[in-house]
Amino acid sequence: xRQTIAVAMIAALVALAGCGGDDSGGSGGGDDGGxxxxxxxxxxxxxxxxxxxxAKQGFFKDxxxxxxxxxxxxxxxxxxxxxxxxxxxxxxxxxxxxxxxxQNVPVKVVANSDNGAATVKDEWTKIVVNKDSPIKDxxxxxxxxxxxxxxxxxxxxxxxxxxDKQGVDPDSIELLEVPFPDMPAAxxxxxxxxxxxxxxxxxxxxxxxxxxxxxxxxxxxxxxVNGGYVTSDKYLGENQDVVERFAKAMNRSxxxxxxxxxxxxxxxxEYTQIPPAVAKKILLPSWPSxxxxxxxxxxxxxxxxxxxxxxxxxxxxxxxEGAGATGG
Numbered sequence: 671x672r673q674t675i676a677v678a679m680i681a682a683l684v685a686l687a688g689c690g691g692d693d694s695g696g697s698g699g700g701d702d703g704g705x706x707x708x709x710x711x712x713x714x715x716x717x718x719x720x721x722x723x724x725a726k727q728g729f730f731k732d733x734x735x736x737x738x739x740x741x742x743x744x745x746x747x748x749x750x751x752x753x754x755x756x757x758x759x760x761x762x763x764x765x766x767x768x769x770x771x772x773q774n775v776p777v778k779v780v781a782n783s784d785n786g787a788a789t790v791k792d793e794w795t796k797i798v799v800n801k802d803s804p805i806k807d808x809x810x811x812x813x814x815x816x817x818x819x820x821x822x823x824x825x826x827x828x829x830x831x832x833x834d835k836q837g838v839d840p841d842s843i844e845l846l847e848v849p850f851p852d853m854p855a856a857x858x859x860x861x862x863x864x865x866x867x868x869x870x871x872x873x874x875x876x877x878x879x880x881x882x883x884x885x886x887x888x889x890x891x892x893x894x895v896n897g898g899y900v901t902s903d904k905y906l907g908e909n910q911d912v913v914e915r916f917a918k919a920m921n922r923s924x925x926x927x928x929x930x931x932x933x934x935x936x937x938x939x940e941y942t943q944i945p946p947a948v949a950k951k952i953l954l955p956s957w958p959s960x961x962x963x964x965x966x967x968x969x970x971x972x973x974x975x976x977x978x979x980x981x982x983x984x985x986x987x988x989x990x991e992g993a994g995a996t997g998g
Contacts, residue, residue, distance in 0.1 A: 698758045698905070698912075706912050707736045710899075711748035711760035714741050714942045716794075716869055717784040717897060717955050718761050719934045722941055724923025733915035739941065744820070749777060749900070758905055759916060763824040763897045768970045771983040776903035779989045780913055781920040783897040784955035785962075786887025793885040794953040795868040797829065800857055801879035805864060808884045812838050817848040817856050817865035822978045824896065825866045831972040832886035840976065854878070869952040870944045893956050895965045906990060914992060921959035928957045961993050 698708060712718045718739075724730060725737045742748045745762035749770055752760040761783055770777050787793040797816065799805045805814065811833060818825030830840035848856045853865040854875050864883065867875055876882070887894040899920055906913050927934050931954055938949045963985050970982040 698755075698909070705731075705734045705736050706915075707738065708759060708912070708916065709738045709740050709757040711742050711751050711757040712739050713743070713745070713748070713761060716934070716938055716942065716944065716949075716952060718941070719937060719954075720783070720923040720927040720957055721761065721920070723927050723930075723933060723937050724919060726937065727923070727926060729922045729926070730916075730919040733919045735912070735915055735919060741941065745823075745897075749775065752777070752900065753902055758909075758912075759899055759901050761897060761899055764895055764966055764969055765824040765827050765973055765978065767898065767900055768966075768973055768983060768988065769822070769979050771988045772970075772973075772979040772981055777900045777988075778903055778906055779898045779900050779961065779966075780906070780993050781899040781917045782895075782924065782957075782959055782961045782993075783899055784957055785896055786885075786890075786894040787953070787956055788888075788892045790882075790885045790888050792953060793888045794872065794955050795866065795885070795887060796872060796882040797864050797866050797884040797886065798857070798872070798875050798880045798882050799864045800860075801881060803863070803881070805883060808833065808836050809838060811843060811864060811883065813842045814863035815844045815846055815861075817853050817862040817867075818845050819848065819850050819866075821845060821847050827969065827972050827976060827978055828886040828890060828894075829866055830976045832884055832889040835889055836884075869954075870948050873948060873952050890968075891965060893958060893962075895962050895969060896955065898961065901990075910992075913990070917990075917993060924957040924959045961989060963989060 710721060712721055721739060730737045740751065740757050742751065745766040748760035748762050749766065751757045753775065767777055767779060805811060816829060818829060826845055834840045846862050850868065850871050853867050853871055856862050857865050857880065901913060934954060935949045938944045939946055967985060973979045974982050
């Protein structure tokens with residue numbers, strides 16, 4: 671419900687943004703031929719590391735771009751700020767992007783961000799249970815209560831799709847909205863039977879003896895899509911050259927992060943509250959620069975199947991044609 675209300679509020683901003691004057695102030699435009707200052711909405715999680723690492727390596731400077739990350743707490747906050755013109759780009763999960771586009775909020779994916787792992791061992795987000803839980807495997811999740819950070823979001827879609835794929839009725843479970851930092855306590859106090867937990871909380875929970883019973887993203891596919899960078903249709907239409915340069919720098923940043931995981935771990939403390947000792951242990955996402963269109967279309971199908979959206983947006987509406995998409 672929270673995401674549905676938030677997207678409706680974003681949609682209301684669309685009309686206001688369309689009525690406003692052209693924002694040709696101090697940042698965001700690409701007409702003067704000099705360095706363009708960009709504000710990029712992002713989240714304080716390890717998945718966003720390539721943006722910060724790429725800025726540090728000078729990849730955006732090479733494209734005459736100056737990046738100012740704007741830290742938000744949810745993907746909906748990121749989209750709201752972008753549509754209102756406070757930022758020019760944003761890092762969000764593909765499910766919020768799909769949900770926004772399905773409700774005619776004009777967002778466009780311009781670069782990939784992060785994906786799941788290729789194997790369960792390396793996966794950074796899993797469904798876990800307490801060490802003394804009677805739940806032994808994914809089949810035992812039928813009829814249970816599972817914590818997710820938000821309803822109608824990435825968690826709800828991938829949890830239900832993974833269970834469905836493994837023969838567990840997704841309608842039998844109850845999802846309880848619990849912020850990620852509160853999930854360890856929710857498990858310990860038996861508020862929930864299981865929890866969908868990402869890093870760095872996954873390492874924390876498993877350190878107490880908790881057990882993993884499913885890795886939804888891996889169940890759905892190898893290196894399954896999770897999030898990307900978006901801009902507004904309006905900004906893309908007025909600043910295509912800037913978007914092309916941003917996407918080029920972002921893709922270069924993702925490739926660099928993939929090849930230098932220790933540098934990723936070192937930079938986490940600069941924009942997250944992950945302690946250095948934990949940063950050394952956590953499992954990192956994969957950061958392919960290609961956008962897997964087939965997986966995104968499948969994800970949109972799951973979102974419709976489980977009632978998160980009413981209609982699936984087309985790939986052409988959702989993904990910018992210059993984004994380097996692949997057929998999977």
